[in-house]
Amino acid sequence: MAEPLLSSALSPPSEAPALSGPRRALLLFMVQGLPLLGLGYGVWLFVREGIRALDVGLLVGMYLLTMTGIELGFHRYYAHRTFETTRLIRALLLILGSMAGQGSALLWSGVHRWHHAHTDVPGDLHSPTLGRHGVWQRVRGFLWAQFLWYLDSPAVVKFSRFLERHRSAPEAALSAPEDNQECRLARTMPDLLRDQGLLRLNQRYGLWVLLGLVLPAVVGGLATGSWEGAWRGLVWGGFVRFSLVQQASFAINSVTHTLGTRPVSTRDDSRNNAVMAVLTLGAGWHNNHHAFPGSAFTDFRWWQVDASGLMIRVLARLGLAWDVRKPSPEALAMRART
Template sequence: MSSISDRPAPPLPPRGPKPLLAGRRRLSAHISVYAFVILPMFALAGAVAAAWGWGLSVVDLVLAAAWYVVTCLGVTVGYHRYLTHGSFKAGRTMRIVLAVVGSMAVQGPVLHWVADHRRHHAFSDREGDPHSPWLFGTSPVAIVRGFWHAHMGWLFERDLTNQERFVPDLLADRDMRVVNRLFGLCTLVTLAGPALLGGLITWSWWGALTAFFWAGLVRMAFLHHVTWSINSICHMIGERPFTARDRSANVWPLAILSMGESWHNLHHADPTCARHGVRPGQIDISARVIWMFERFGWVYDVRWPDPARLARLSAPT
């Protein structure tokens, strides 16, 4: 059975006058993007100065690593492989948990994120793709412009994906609509949580402040750039062992940090596959987590790689 991301894109609905409320929501979403992209970047820029001998501790590093792994998997396993592509099935509780943890990565509310990514697959590296690096040509200037656009420039454009068109299944799910509305609360938790833990572990306000900085802001900014690198770098350079209708490629140095998402070529060749790193030595942490969830009985009907299908998808040598 194919997922929504495999189906041809349905025709665009007729454009009509936008209601005032919808316009306000678009403006609010746009302002939020600026806040949650620019502020963490300033935090990341100040990280070197803060770490110079006084602003970093083992507690900060452990908390940052733990929150990074959890929230990154929320995006890769929850937002991406499950909610976007239907690589496996899950019960209601697991579905909600995955959506909430994905929201705590602060990459956008669940309906926005999934709609954007399904649109990306529908028009990958063609007109209509929200973040292709190849929309401006192949000259040196165009490539630089395309990299910026694919990495983060597209986030600043007032081009929200039509949710009625791309995520009708999630819009029909009351739980997903509620999680979408609670994105602000998830953001508060993902920033305040590390600060609270840092303060309790060190029993100091300073410990709370440094944990907020490193395990909150810096961790969030670092995860943003790793995720955006899949949109930019993994559509520009790398190996292409499988046949895809776009320029998706594998970039092995990003494999561990992205939890397996940088094995991007196979993903675009076979979007519903639960494992992206299918060749020997290709570490795919997200696939291993899905495998563990399956063993525990938390997910089922996992779409694991099929050798015959992989053989058909292999690019000619």
């Protein structure tokens, strides 16, 4: 299936200097250090006091909600437009995806569309394998794609600032005269930059991230009637969940371009990985996905569990999703590796 939203004419990003030392360290601390500290605190709390049923419920519940926002919302709806749905569900998916704190829907989608246009070739912003040979370089590439790619891909930071500059009128970014990488990233998503509903909600990105932390705290506090319950809700449903969702999502860049099977023919290093498919609600069938990025489903075999695809099927059955895209059996057969 063709991916109509991606232009094959996209040129690779230009070379740009990496972030400087202190700024790089600050960004690394903010994006990953703090969440990992939260995860470490959760582990310490678990060792010291154990974990209660409510803690588990908030952790699992918030994980499923925000991972749904990322995979079903940011990925399959906003980045790939693999189905259509109601305005209310679109808004809900944007808010849930934003609560994961992996960047706004615009930033996430632009970087992801660029990834599909340059998968594992020069220009890819988070390939673990590009230009790397031998075990040691592959290990370094794996760790880079898991933890550091957004720091050493200045395009991500510049694109984020670019979107911030055009915050009041993002559509104007499409006609910006410059031909730098930020503009080229913006040009991958004219549909999103003209989506007024998305833009209104997207402008409140920080609020949604905060909501992802406050919501489990409020539930924990109300359920126990105590400040301690609110604090535990914040730790398990907020900090620990935030870190786990982030690492699972980033592992799609590292693990599923390194470890797994390649049953479908693609020109990249994408892999199917069953463990990652469970953790990411279907994104782990990544070889399937790269072969057919416009498909609403990633389960091309009966035993491949694709939770997000299942949700789309349920929404379609209820009349809440339509124009659901999937490859034909002939297209699947043609791409199958023998």
